[in-house]
Amino acid sequence: MSGTPSLMESLFQRTLDDLIKGLRLHTPTTTPSLSAFISKSLTEIRRELTSTTASTKSTALLKLLYLHSLHSISASFATFHVIELSSSPASKPLAYLAASLLFDSTTDVLLLLTNQLRKDLNSTITREVSLALNALSVIANQDLARDLTGDLFVLLNSSKVFLRKKAILCLIRVFDKYPDSVRVCFKRLVENLESRDEGVVSAVVGVFCEMAKVDPRAYLPLAPEFFRVLVESRNNWILIKVLKIFARLVPLEGRLGKKVVEPICEHLRRTGAKSLVFECVRTIFGCLSEYDVAVNVAMEKVREFLMDDDPNLRYLGLQALSTVAPKHLWAIQENKEFVIRALSDADVNIRFEALTLLMAMVCEDNVVEICRVLVTYALKSDPEFCNEILGSILSVCSKNYYEVVVDFDWYISLLGDMSRIVHCQKGEEIEDQLIDIGMRVRDVRSTLVRVSRQLLIDPALLGNPFVHRILCAAAWVSGEYVEFSKNPIELIEALLQPRTSLLPPLIRAVYIQSAFKVLAFCLHCFLFRKDVTFSFLLGSLSEEITTGSSDRLRNAPSGDSDGDGSYYPRSTLEETEYDIAGNGEAAGSSHVHTPLASSKSTKSTGDSIRHILNIVETTLGPLSGSNDVEILERVRNILGLVMMIKQEFLGTSSQEGDDNQGNNNNASKIINLMHEAFSEELGPVSISAQEKVPIPDGVVLKQDLEDLDLIYGDIKLPLSSSFSLVKRHSLENDSILTLENYRKDESETEGKPTALSEHRKRHGLYYLPLERKETSDDYPPANDPTVQDNINADTENLAKLTEQSLVFKKKANTKPRPVVVKLDDGDSRSILPKKQEPKDDLVSDAVRDVLRGNEAEPSSSSTAKEPDRASSKRGKEKALVDGSGDPLRIESSRSRDKSSRSKHHRQNKEKKDGSPETGKAKSSSRHGTRRSKNRAEGSANIAVQSPVIPDFLL
């Protein structure tokens, strides 16, 4: 049947029904498949479209339209056939339907439709006019709008209400595309507002509602008309639209509010239609909220909504509440119970709305309570909503530098609790806040460290990928503020526990770096502050021993997939030594009771240090062959330190039972230096800091580490086989290599190996400590341009410099609420309120002109016609005096106005495609004034107009 002879085409053409049946029979899996069927049908359609018979053609077009609309088949090849068919009365409906579905304002054949449209608009057959209007309302572009304005103008007075309505609604598109048509049609449009037919009024009000969206100010002079409709009409559709218009006008003109509030309340009390009730409520809450009587009436209705069984009404009720919330907080508080109950509504919308409302209520006094309630709800709800809750808690509490949080201890614990919620996927936010608070709020650091500890020591958390980011922050916090830690040894164990192998490498690197800091801290205490301060280390060690931490330790390496713990003979040896010393119950307890007994305590601090060193060595040793450079670097650093310490201190102390505090050797210097570096406080960094850093010469920021990946890709050896190599390497070279590395790293000179610093730039997050310091010495500090020095200065100086550069961020704690450090220039990207864009566009300008014209010379605008204008371009213009015209406008007219038109006409033509850039280009035509006027002038003009309004109203 595909080979139907052309003669029989019309007889045996498939109809749309046939096509649809075919489409329903074929699926993508049948043979022939759906797509094959469609392409076959398309071939048929293409052939049929060229037929000379109108009916064949229109059937083909109908089929094509169906395929186009519902099966997204391109139909661009058929646009000309649409034009052809539009002239035949029988296929006219189809042709216009096709036009409205296929054409957009750039379709090239659109102009060919102009004459047909005009013919139909002037037709005596109602249906033809109606069809043309239907199409025009969707496809009108600038040219069509310009050419058909006159015909529309006639229709605005049509005796057939049916057509008049359509013509009025068509105006929206026509005005938008060709603003000058406003001058022609506006008066008649306004006149229709007084029509006795509700449909017509409804259409007019709809047009104004749409137009007032762009620049309501232009329509203020019409307020009396709208007011009349508001008072007189009883049609809900009309009233809703009028209310929408007033909602836009009232904020511009305060006196209007006083005028309309009473009628609106009247409607609110009277009507039974929920839609109108809701619109009244919305208007009152939106722009009449200072009228208490009105708000009370509206609240009554809202309460009814909230109690209703219909979820739609409950939802809208909550929505209304959230609009009024900023001004009348009591409104929510009164309905608090309902709002909280809505948190567990079956409907997601309602839950979300309730959540928003609840968060709007949050203030210093109730934040604790609300968050408690919310977290309980989060525990009960589905993952999506749970995260929504957590997200809004996080964002509300952190708003404006934790404005609402007074008790930071509570907030930190809350963050800790949130991390443990099973569905919690807000790791990133919590991570940011933990670090941020740590840097900003000094007083809370001990709590922060305590909460971090709880997170770190829980091996279960390591299995949840969503928590990893939080753990990263916890690890960083513990390392950075280790001086607040009650038990550094436990911390090291936690940071190096076997399950950390579950972490992604970058976070693991943070773990290792933190362990490094803790270790440096312990060593420093051991070497330099062996008095009272160190006793806690001692005590904690004893506790550790009794709680069997050494078991954990011994299990650690074997649990780690990377190693078996026995490859490193010296460590096991010492571990045994340590165990012998440490497991003595009596010795342990005596330490606890007499921490100040110097001889014993020094001995046992030596033990505890050795204990730590052993942990580090056994767990990290296997990682020194890690494929991840981040981990590798840190492991090397820390192992190097361990080696050095062992050689220089413990090697002798274990034999002599005495300790080498007098040794003025290299190691103690380094430890001291390192401690200074680490105890340097990190401050928050302005978000714009990066932008202030000049890019040093020779740094290629775009360059990435792909080369490294390639290299590593080649040597992905099983870890066990690389062991011997690693071992040899670490044994032979560690002491030298890592020491060097270490010195580089810690003295913060950071010799800038390009690949690594690149990486550091790209993954700055994981480099918090170093990165920050780097910026403070390598580059001019973001917030303190005065501190600037060469990076070659010796390390001591640098440390001091860093201190200075950061010192301004520290503030004394004076208030009961802990100080939250804020930067002068704001850390968050300041969102400058954009300068009020000149919003009024050509349409509004035209409207203003017309309205002013109405005042001045009410009749002229409706009568004056351009005699020399072709009928299509006939327009009624006020006797415009705009002789001058601004260059911009003339130019824009010229560029688009290809046909040769009279100069006068050109002046009055405002180009606008509804595109934003032309909308912004301010060009308006006002009597005898310069065209390029700005907002200020516009508003000044309104100020002149506005006093007129009350007179109208009264």
Place this chain on the structure above:
Amino acid sequence: MIRAVIVMNDQGKPRLIKFYQYQTVEKQHELIRSIYGVLCSRAENVSNFIKVDSIFGPDARLVYKTYATLYFVFVFDSSENELAMLDLMQVFVETLDKCFSNVCELDIVFNFNKVHAILDEIILGGQVLETSSSEVVKAVAELSKLERTSSSVMLIPSIPGWHGR
């Protein structure tokens, strides 16, 4: 204004697509797919509103309603009232019901252009045109009269279902 009227079945197959601001068909279908993704995840007896800012940009609202196997969806902006849109949807469905006497999905499938014609009498260029279903029925009846009278002039009317597949 009303931005779009969409009818689709519970499988996500579109049955009627009308956008009042031009969108390419590809975009239309993409939008419909995202709407369907949201719609089919909704439980029964919940509110008829969906937040669609992510799909249609800010200021967009969506109401939908299920009638038998069909979702009726209206997308509109802040110039329309949500509850009024639900009423309008009811008008549309009532009109369909009157025009096809007990409308079902198949009626809408096979009367592609007629459904469009009906919709055009209710909404014009994104604005509410007529809210009384009987008025709409009258207007549509007149339109089909026009079509019939003129098609009777044609020599060979096409006979649906006459030819095999």
